[in-house]
Amino acid sequence: MTDTIQTETTPGDANGAVVYIPLNKLKKHPLNARKKPHSEASIEAKAASIHAKGILQNLVVEPEFKASGEPTGFYLVSIGEGRRQAQLLRVKRKQIKKTEPIRCVIDTVNDPSEISLDENVNRENLHPADEYERFHELSRDKGWGAEEIGARFGRSPDFVKRRLRLGAVSPKLIEVYRQDGLTLDQLMAFTVSEDHARQEQVFESLSWNKEPALIRRDMTAGKVPGTDRRAVFIGPEAYQEAGGVVILDLFTEGSSGYFEDAGLLDTLVAERLREIAADVLAEGWKWAEASIDFPHDHGMRRYYPQTVTLSDEDEARLAEAAAEYDDLIEGYSSDDEMPEDVAAKVETLDAEIDAITVKRSAYDPDVIARGGAFVMLNANGMPRIERGFVRVEDEPKPEPEAEDGTAEDRSVKDDEQDIEDEDNAEIEDADDGKPIPDSLIRDLTAHRTLGLRLALGEQPGVAIAALTHALVLQLFAHGHDDTCLQIRTSSTDLGMDAEGIADTKAGEALAARHDRWAEQLPGDVADLWAFIVALDGDSREGLLAHCVSLTVNAVKTPWERKNRALAAADVMAEAVSLDMTANWTATKASYFGRVTKAHIAKVVNEAVSPEAAERITPMKKPDMAEAAEQLVGATGWLPAIMRTPEPEPEASAQPSEAEAPDTGAQDGDAVEVEAVEAVTDEQPSEAETQDSDASEYSAAAE
Secondary structure, eight states: OOOOOOSSOOTTOOTTOEEEEEGGGEEEOTTOSOOSOOOHHHHHHHHHHHHHHOOOSOEEEEEEEOTTSOEEEEEEEEEOHHHHHHHHHHHHTTSSOTTOEEEEEEOOSSOHHHHHHHHHHSOOOOOHHHHHHHHHHHHHHHOOOHHHHHHHHTOOHHHHHHHHHHHTSOHHHHHHHHTTSSOHHHHHHHTTOOOHHHHHHHHHHOOSOOOHHHHHHHHTTTOEETTSHHHHHHOHHHHHHTTOOEEOOTTSTTOOOEESOHHHHHHHHHHHHHHHHHHHHTTTOSEEEEOSSOOTTOOOEEOOOEEOOOOHHHHHHHHHHHHHHHHHHTTOSSGGGSOHHHHHHHHHHHHHHHHHHHTTEEOOHHHHHHOEEEEEEOTTSOEEEEEEEEOGGGSOOOOOOOOOSSHHHHHHHHHHHHHHHHHHHHHHHHHHSSOOOHHHHHHHHHHHHHHHHHHHHTOHHHHHHHHHHHHHHHHTSTTOOOOOSOOOOOOOOGGGTSTTGGGSHHHHHHHHHHHHHHHHSOSSGGGHHHHHHHSOHHHHHHHHHHHHHTTOOOOOOTTOOOHHHHHHHHHHHHHTTOOGGGTOOOOTTTTGGGSOHHHHHHHHHHHTOHHHHHHHTTSOHHHHHHHHHHHHGGGTOOOGGGSOOOOOOOOSSOOOTTTSOOOOOOTTOOOOOOOOOOSSOSOOOHHHHHHHHHHHHHHHHO
16 A cells, blocks of 8 residues: 555544644544653754754554534644644744644544553663663764754753763673673673773772772772862863863762872972962971971971051051951852842952951061972862971071170179179178078968968859969960970871871861960060959850860770879760760771771671662672771761760669678779770780770779
8 A cells, every 4th residue: 555645634534644743733543552741851852853853753643523413624633742742842932833743643443541552561771771872873973962962852961961971981881781791780880980001900800809999999900089189179170171081970969070180280289289389488488398297296396476556557458458348248048149349349358347357367578588488288188388487497596695805804704793793692681680491482382372272262253363373384386385384295196097087177276276366365474464363254165165176185095094184085085075076086097097897897787778788798808998988988977985874864763871782892992894896806915805804803903
């Protein structure tokens, strides 16, 4: 049978005839098997495809009749309702008219419900691997970019970019995926590098375990994550301008990619830091060192800037600029809401306010002439400048006493000193006939000390000032002992116990707080008492709290037995509501790489699930630690030794002293501290067992 093509139809059109029917004469068939409408995304994709290539598959229709049997002039679409909806969308977009002729096939024999169902059931989707390869071929052979391909298939550019990246994977791995030897997640992990040889090398080196995290780790070995502080500091644009390649991971949410050449990145960082160091030298400093990390073991003394009174002109301008700034930002919740001209004025005023505020403090010109600064990166990838360090050889030397050149002159000087000593003795003798004995001086000052203790204890405000004064002298003005309080304190360098701890966010925050206080303190320790007394109550308490905080030491070491101190640290942690999840996360470097496999499995079982622990247990130790970091990192899990104890609920009724059971414990007995979680699952050594036994015997003896 030969199909006829016509633009006008009649109710008597032969079954199977190909005809062109105006779009506005087509309706959805009430017997269509699809009751849930097509999604907007599906209609969008079909409209884009038809716009680029036309309708590739005919619609199947049948004439519509009235109850009386007369034709209505409309046709019901049994197959192709999605394409009809796509054409209607094109009408809305003014791409075609509503009378656009649509190629249709007349079917008056089959059941519309059955053939509609048949079309949707008896079909098999293209294998994803075939889809990825075809997208890749369109880009490679026709030179189309993601935007053009997306427009022709009704897909977003990001969708197409992911398909292109998958299609660019080694054909060998694509074939493994096609044969179900790889999952889609595993295939996506290989896309972080377009090097086919590297992809195949990593695939061949995989054991039975093919976790995507392990594949991604091996594919990026030797590369720098975009979240690294060096990468953040330089930025992808500057790195690429220097010839570097940034590998984007299109399948990891929020990924900033990987910087391929770590050596080039380090070079760029060093150059940029040296440029900043040159700007610091221009301030007049004697030297400025640039390095990625802060050299904590430099052994130099540090001087801080001193408060400077602003000129009347600067004070007036600062007040004026601050008032103008407040007026401009009033009514806006963010910079994005401001008109461009207002935002520009706000930015200018902000810079001016900062410039004037900086004048409130300044370094002593002598310190600048002798000292220098370190320029490095902080944990967030921002430049960090620490000024005011003076090398030992640049410290001021005490001037030696001048000696006359001749023995005769020295003899005359000695004679003059003897005469002065005799005169002083005569004055003392003239006072009471003889000097005050040392024993009496000791007696009198003891009574004075007693009086000071009594009076100081009755004046808490002065006592707090005295305590703060003593602590500040020891923690800020090292080497000075200008206090009468017998309070001795020390601040342990935690870098000796945990490498790199000073460069963590918490370490930098503590150092910044210390610097803020140091900049406010007077340069001469003789003025320190007056400074502390002049502080308002809140400021004095803040300074005291900072000084006390520097003395905290809850580090547990194998050679120390200080259970009471550790118990006190638990009490303090509860009092301050310490939450270590804000400052520490379990990673391969910080935890999992330093414990046994059995302990890693125990942690994953607790923090994630028994199934996850069972899944990673067969891995090798490095791979298992890496996988544990991925699984546990976002859960907020903490080792038992870092957890803040939960407050115990108060008992409803306490037994009286008479009813209390006699446990044999006496006041002052050592507080038993719950054993901290072991970092290995190995058996204790013989020496450790002996120590434990000795501790038990000691407690029993008490």
